[in-house]
Amino acid sequence: MAEKKTDHRVRYTKMVIKESLLKLLTERSINKVTVTDICREAGINRNTFYTHYANQFELLSTIENDLYEDIKQVGMSTSNPQTLSYELCKYIKANKTICEVLFSEHGDKELLERILYISHDLTIERWKTELKYFDPQLFESWYTFTAHGSIAIIKKWVSSGLKESPSKIAAFIDKATDSVSKAFYSEEL
Template identity: 35%
Template sequence: MNSKLDRRKKYTRMALKQSLIKLLKEKSISSITVKEICELADINRSTFYAHYLDHFDLLDKIEEEIIQDMAGYLNQCTYDKDEGDLQLIERLLEYFTSKQEVCQVLLDENTDTNFQKKVITFAHQAFMQNWKAVHTLDPKLSVYISTFIISGSIDVIRKWLNNGMDKPPKEMAEVITKLIKSGFSGCL
């Protein structure tokens, strides 16, 4: 009996998430109503409220799930000592490829979500932990450099997603890594 309820809950949440993502392709979160989400998902409003406070809560849960999933995906990897930076970026791009639709919607510059801020925070932490060259810099300077690199990388990834991922993740990782390293060379 419990597994049947769990499957129903999972299905309901999946349907609501997919409906919100579909609506976000057309309009901003502030223009979307719970009623629209429920109609698209073919779910009662009372069922919606059994899972989420409102549509902003649903969006927040989607964003948090993506960040946690991304962290888990990246933590599964072991990185080669010499190629770790490139491998980390390539794995991140592979993750975005696997979640193309939702990442493209949430990273769209016209979508008013907090997802980009969450990605920036996550990327900054990963950058400070894993990027070897950052440890050779003055700590006060490294904050500015990481901000510049992460913001630029996110814009490159956004462009790549919007271009239909026209290059494989490995090739894009090489491009981003070269851009980062050339930026670092001026600061060292």
């Protein structure tokens, strides 16, 4: 029974530490945030912080990896790329605060790219079954182009306050991706 109490306190402490870093990242970059800043914001001492994390960079990495794993679970639950776009946008909207911070200039520049590459293998399998001739090099070029376009759309959506609905943003991403796909399907490059 005492173990449950400890687990709850540890979870609560980690949550407060994470929320404190996210709050500080709305004001400045990770390079300008110190462990002392995080501890002051969280109302904890440095020993408590170091019990859980080596430094502010490990903490940020933990937050990003948690987000990535959550989104990966969403991605693995669907086999349809259009549904994946919608589920990703819905997740971002539901987790607005953390996504606004992590997808901003203060977050990891490659996090959103890693997230969008979750659907990479799924899309390869779909193309292999739908196309008479599958060219892996052509696919990689297409995927890079559409993934980076999707990243730009999502970043713009997040930075403008997520005003549009997830379904509207996902539909736009899907329409843009489908348009590029049709060019690849209809022409031999």
